[in-house]
Amino acid sequence: MSTFDEVNVFFDRAADRLGMADGVREMLRSPWRELRVTVPVRMDNGEIEVFTGYRIQHNGARGPYKGGVRFHPDADVEEVRALASLMTWKTALVEIPFGGAKGGVQCDPLTMSNGELNRLTRRYTQNIEHLLGVNRDIPAPDLGTNAQTMAWMMDAYGQIHGHTPGIVTGKPVELGGSVGRDSATGRGAIYVTTEMAKDMNMDPAGARIVVQGFGQVGSWAARIAAEQGCTVIAVSDVDGGTFNSQGLDVEALVKLKDEGGSVQNFKGGESISNNDLLELDCDILIPAAIDRVIHADNAPRVKAKVIIEAANHPLTPEADDILNDRGIRIVPDILVNAGGVIVSYFEWTQNLYQHTWDMDRVNDELSKIMTRAFTSVKDRVQAEGVTYREAAFLIGLERVAHVAELRGFI
Numbered sequence: 001m002s003t004f005d006e007v008n009v010f011f012d013r014a015a016d017r018l019g020m021a022d023g024v025r026e027m028l029r030s031p032w033r034e035l036r037v038t039v040p041v042r043m044d045n046g047e048i049e050v051f052t053g054y055r056i057q058h059n060g061a062r063g064p065y066k067g068g069v070r071f072h073p074d075a076d077v078e079e080v081r082a083l084a085s086l087m088t089w090k091t092a093l094v095e096i097p098f099g100g101a102k103g104g105v106q107c108d109p110l111t112m113s114n115g116e117l118n119r120l121t122r123r124y125t126q127n128i129e130h131l132l133g134v135n136r137d138i139p140a141p142d143l144g145t146n147a148q149t150m151a152w153m154m155d156a157y158g159q160i161h162g163h164t165p166g167i168v169t170g171k172p173v174e175l176g177g178s179v180g181r182d183s184a185t186g187r188g189a190i191y192v193t194t195e196m197a198k199d200m201n202m203d204p205a206g207a208r209i210v211v212q213g214f215g216q217v218g219s220w221a222a223r224i225a226a227e228q229g230c231t232v233i234a235v236s237d238v239d240g241g242t243f244n245s246q247g248l249d250v251e252a253l254v255k256l257k258d259e260g261g262s263v264q265n266f267k268g269g270e271s272i273s274n275n276d277l278l279e280l281d282c283d284i285l286i287p288a289a290i291d292r293v294i295h296a297d298n299a300p301r302v303k304a305k306v307i308i309e310a311a312n313h314p315l316t317p318e319a320d321d322i323l324n325d326r327g328i329r330i331v332p333d334i335l336v337n338a339g340g341v342i343v344s345y346f347e348w349t350q351n352l353y354q355h356t357w358d359m360d361r362v363n364d365e366l367s368k369i370m371t372r373a374f375t376s377v378k379d380r381v382q383a384e385g386v387t388y389r390e391a392a393f394l395i396g397l398e399r400v401a402h403v404a405e406l407r408g409f410i
Contacts, residue, residue, distance in 0.1 A: 002078040002082070003078050003079045003081075003082040003083075003291060003292070003313060004078045004079075004081045004082040004085065005078075006082070006292075006313065006316055006317055007082045007085055007086060007313060008029060008085075009317040010317065010320075010332075010389060010390075010393055011028075011029060011085070011089075011393060011397070012025075013390060013393070014390060014393035014394045014396075014397050015028075015397060017386070017390070017394060018394065018397060018398065018401075020397070020401070023410070024401060024404075024410050027404070027409065027410055028059065028397065028400060028401060028404070029085075031056050031057065031058045031059075031081055031084060031085070032057050032058065032059055032060060033056070033057040033131070034054070034055075034056045034057075034077070034081070035054065035055045035056070035128060035131060036052065036053070036054055036077065037052070037053045037054070037055075037124065037127035037128060038050060038051075038052065038053075038127075039051040039052065039053045039105060039120060039123050039124050039127060040123065041116060041119050041120045041123060042119060043116055044113050044115060044116060051105050051106060051107050051120065051124075052105070052106050053103070053104065053105040053106070053124045053127065053128070054075070054077055054080045054102075054103060054104050054105075055101065055102075055103040055128045055131055055137070056077075056080050056081050056084040056101060056102055056103070057084065057099070057100075057101045057131065057137060058081070058084035058085045058087065058088045058099065058100040058101060058102075059085075059088040059099045059100050059400060060099035061099060061400055061403045061404040061407060061409060062091065062092060062097060062098065062099050062399070062400060062403050063091075063097035063098045063099055064097075064098055064099065064133075064134075064135050064136055064137060064138060065098070065099045065100065065101035065136065065137035065138070066087060066091060066098035066099065066100065066101060066137075066138055066140070066341060066344065066345075067083065067084055067087040067100055067101035067102040067103065067139070067140070067142075067341075068083075068102060068103070068139065068140045068141055068142030068143075068145070068170075068340075069102075069103035069104065069105075069124075069139045069140070069141070069142055069145050069149070069153070070083075070102075070103070070104045070105075070142035070143040070144050070145060071104070071105050071107050071109040071117075071120075071143070071144035071145050071149075072104065072106070072107070072108075072109075072143050072144045073106060073107065073108050074106075074290075075104030075105060075106050075107075075143075075144075076104075076106060079104065079291075080102045080103065080104040081102075082313065083102040083104075083142075083312055083313075084100050084101050084102035085100060086100070086312055086313065086333065086334055087099075087100030087101060087102060087341070088100030088396070088400060089334045089392070089393060089396030089397065089400070090333075090334040090335075090337075090338050090341060090396070091338075091341060092395070092396040092397075092399040092400050093334055093335060093338065093373055093376075093377075093392055093395050093396045093399075094335075094338045094341075094342055094369055094370070094373045095369070095372075095373070095399075096341065096342060096345045096369070097345075098138075098341070098345065101137055101139075102142075103124075103128065103139055103142075104142075105120065105124055107120065107144075109144045109145075117149070117152075118152055121145075121149050121152040121153055121156070122152055122153075122155075122156040125152070125153045125156035125157055126156060126160070129156070129157055129160055129161070132157060132167055133167070134164060134166040134167055134348070134351070134352070138166070138167060138168060138169060138344075138348060139153060139167075139168050139169075140168060140169045140170040140340070140341070140344050141170040141216075143215075143290070146170075146216075147170060147171055147172045147177060147181075147182070148172070150168040150169070150170050150171035150172075150177075151171050151172055151175055153167070153168050154167055154168050154171055154175060165351045166348055166351035166352055169181070169343075169344035169345075169347040169348055170340075170344060170347070171347075176347075176350070176351050177347060178343055178344075178346050178347035178350055178356075178357065178362060179356075179357070179358065179359045179362055180343055180346075180359050180362035180363060180366070181340075181343045181344065181347060182216065182220070183220040183224070184339040184340050184342065184343035184344075184362075184366060185216070185217045185220070185310065185337050185339045185340035186216070186217045186218065186219070186220025186221035186222075186223070186224060186288070186310070186339070187220060187221075187224055187339055187363065187366065188336070188337065188338060188339020188340070188342065188366060188370050189217070189221045189286060189288070189308055189310040189336050189337060189339065190221055190224045190225050190228065191339070191366070191367055191370040191371065191374075192308060192331055192335060192336050192370060192374055193207075193209075193221075193225070193284060193286070193308050193331075194228070195370075195371060195374045195375075195378075196306055196308065196329070196331055196374070197283075197284070197306075199378060200305070200306065200329070202283060202305070204228060204229070204230060205228065205229030205230065206229070206230075206231070207225075207230045207231070207283040207284050208230075208231050208233050208282045208283045208284070209222075209225050209230050209231065209232050209233065209282060209283065209284045209285075209286065210232075210233060210234045210235075210277060210278075210280050210282045210284070210285050210286065210304070211225075211232065211234070211235045211236075211286045211288055211310075212235075212236050212241070212274060212277055212278060212285075212286070212287045212288060212289050212293065212311075213236065213237070213287065213288035213289030213290075213310070213311060214235045214236060214237045214253065214257060214263050214288075215237070215288070215289070217288045217310050217311070217337065217340075218235065218286070218288030218289065218310065219235075219253075219254055219257065221286055221288055221310055222235055222250045222253070223250050223251070223254060225250075226250040226251075230284075231246075231247040232247060232248050232250050233245055233246075233247060233248065233280070233282060234248070234269070234272060234277050234280055234282075235248065235250075235253060235263050236263060236264070236272070236274050236277050236289075237257070237262055237263050237264070238289075239262040239263075239264045240262070240263075240264035240271060240272065240273055240274060241263060241264060241271070241272045241273065241274060241276075241277045242263050242264060242265075242266040242268070242269035242270065242271060242272065243269050243270050243271075243272040243277070243280065244268060244269040244270065248266070248268060248269055249268050252266070252268060253266055253268075274289075274293070275298065278293065278294060278298060278302060279298065279301045279302060279303060280303065280304075281303045282303065282304050282305075283304065283305050283306070284304060284305070284306050284307075284308060285302065285304035285306070285307045285308070286307075286308045286310050287307065287309060287310060287311045287314035287315075288310035288311050289311055289314075290311060290314075291311060291312055291313040291314055292313065292314065292315075292316050293311070293314050293315075294307075294314060294315045294316070294319045294323075295315075295316045295318065295319050296316065296318035296319060296322065298319075299315075299318070299319035299322040299323055300322060300326075302323060302328065304328060305328065305329070306328065306329040306330070306331065307323065307328060307329070307330045307331070308331050308336050309330065309331060309332050309333040309336045309337070310333075310336050310337050311333065311337070312333050312337065313333060314333070315330065320387075320389065324387055329388065330387065330388060330389060331374075331388050332388060332389040332392045332393075334392050334393070334396065335373055335374065335377055335388075335392050338369075338370065338373065339366055339370060342365075342366055342369050342370070343362060343366060346362055346365065346366075376395055377391045377392050377395065378391075380394060380395060
């Protein structure tokens with residue numbers, strides 16, 4: 001089953017519960033527009049290498065398309081399509097005025113030089129620029145891309161259309177980016193974690209937390225959790241992880257990563273594999289790396305009381321069913337990792353009005369939106385006896401379908 005098919009298992013469950021007509025269901029499920037592009041790049045050795053890229057606009061009923069661009073070997077059409085659909089439900093759930101989109105190039109950025117990535121980004125942007133616009137489609141960073149990538153995209157678009165800072169979000173602050181964007185997804189995940197802990201009568205300050213993934217999202221989630229008094233007992237990156245039952249020094253781990261090291265080699269903990277890390281005895285497990293890391297094979301061995309999905313689609317539908325049957329609560333990705341697109345919305349607004357916000361305002365507004373969205377999901381859970389994922393999808397589908405009806409699409 002492809003990633004897109006797996007995401008649509010959750011979509012179909014919500015659509016079934018809503019009694020959604022077949023035609024409406026198909027319109028909401030299907031991407032509105034898909035573009036596949038060939039991206040030739042002259043590599044540093046003088047040879048031409050040809051990459052495949054995509055920009056998929058899933059649904060624009062609620063506003064301009066919004067979604068990141070990822071550079072990764074697995075960024076094929078099915079993965080990008082799935083991620084675009086998740087953006088549709090995510091933006092609707094947190095009530096920001098965007099639709100859902102996603103972009104990707106199948107490449108391995110870890111093996112490419114800065115110059116090669118620059119040339120790749122510019123050619124990709126040139127090939128999709130006719131779809132973009134501050135009121136049409138606004139990209140952002142994702143797996144394998146960062147603020148520098150967005151600066152290159154902004155410049156490539158600007159060479160055709162003129163200086164347009166609002167064409168991308170997640171760019172450097174010096175180019176019109178927003179303070180707080182780099183930490184937004186991780187910070188939003190911890191806002192949700194805190195609310196969920198309260199709902200479970202768990203003291204957030206005493207919680208034992210495991211974070212899989214120590215990139216932009218996972219490292220910030222671990223840092224903010226530690227600042228709030230949580231005990232982070234294990235973290236991991238692509239090479240493996242480190243574990244200390246008494247708690248890890250998260251700031252020292254961040255320093256190690258900044259210096260180019262792997263958390264697996266951290267001297268303040270024991271080495272642990274990514275697979276074993278997911279099965280540690282803990283209060284809160286935060287998958288913050290890649291998709292489908294918890295599946296039918298390992299779900300029976302997960303020991304966390306609650307799973308906070310900071311990554312996109314980290315659980316397969318089979319794993320979701322197993323964990324729910326075991327009484328393990330799961331807060332879904334379309335709520336947990338919405339902090340990034342929320343602060344992207346703030347950045348886009350600041351660009352449109354040529355006005356900047358300070359960090360306090362960004363974090364305060366982010367907290368309000370995340371807390372409001374969590375409360376709406378929690379209330380739906382309590383009212384209908386559904387899971388948190390089902391509640392989140394029900395809310396997202398209802399909002400998109402309602403706007404589509406108002407606009408005359410259905």
